[in-house]
Amino acid sequence: MAGEVRTGTGHGLLLVRRSPGAVGRWLRRGLVASTMAPLGAWTGVTVAETAARSAAPYDVALEVLAARPAPRGGRPVLGFFDLHGKAALTLQASGLRKPQRWLVWQPGVGVVETPSLPRLGLPSLVDAAGARGDDVAERVGGVLRGHEGQALDVLVTVLGLLGLPGEDLLVRGDCAGASDVEPGTRGVLMFDRLMADEAQHRAEWEAAWGGPAPGPRETR
Template sequence: MNSRQPHPTAGADRSGLLLLRGGLSDVSAWVRRGIVPAAVVPMEGWTAVLPEERSFAEPPYTNGGLLLAGRHVPRKLGPGLGFWIVEGRAVITVQTRGRRGIRWVVWEPERGVVTPPDLPVAGPVTLQRVAGAGRRNELVEILHEVYVQPDRLLAAVVAVLELPGAKLLVDASGVADLPGATSVLPAPREVGYFNDAVRDAVTLRQELEA
């Protein structure tokens, strides 16, 4: 995998998979405008983004997977389907071209799918429609499982939706060897903007509390 400069988190565990319909160059440019380093890989009609665990931002905004899961996908890159492991939960995000905002599927071990407060949810029909394929009955059965590891559950969802990248959710160690894989780093300017905005927000809150 090509990289223009040494990667400070090379070899870190990856924490998710984002599949976008945009082309490799457009998706890479979008990653550079963020704060999360990632591998960008063309895959069977999709472009996959595999974030590193740690972002380039200052604490507490260091969880790359979580930050990328909540990042808006531009219309020209969508639709997008994200598969994430967040604090032991399996999380699926859905973004469509025709509807703004992110919809969520949150699954917890021994509980199954839960409804998080204040988050719009997505159902199996939406997942299948955005994926463009899949076996709905099997998808429902998978999401009803409660005794399975989150990464295995996500891999099964990706497979039943006939999407690429299922194996990478269990073991992403071979991503560097995939055809066309590229390591994309955030632009330093974008990271600086983000950190400045966070510091300004903290300062303002402290002043208001005082």
């Protein structure tokens, strides 16, 4: 990357417990052009472009990367994202059928409730990060109980308190040893086709029955 600094792509960071080679293969099966870098025991990932390659409304790169299910063998996966001015901390924990959990902080408010998203507790966050020190959870909690500052400030502070790498990727979108990964065209086309088919199914169901269409699990 030769020291190039990305601008205008927003701020986000995934930390994945897999080698860069494995993470690169995973990213090529996704929807987002990404920048990744080896960061010790982790591989860091951020977005390389503002928009994902998929069609709207699934085309906001940061949102797509933040919500993407991680490979089971690469977990725990930690996420640090500035989404719409809010700081989102995410965890995809090791183990089967464990949903992604979220902790969301808003300037002027502090931690906000996310009824539709499983809540991420501080002990789980600290444990997944492998943070050392008896007071780490207390210190992170102190930051999140505060109301001052902006989302990126909170993300950088929490990242540091957890002893995790990747600040340059989070803030600048670049760091030493970083490389870009392009998503495969075939996967993007398949995703767009699937979403279009689901949208058509919902529209047809609502026109015929006057109510929301059942989800995938209800139709199987």
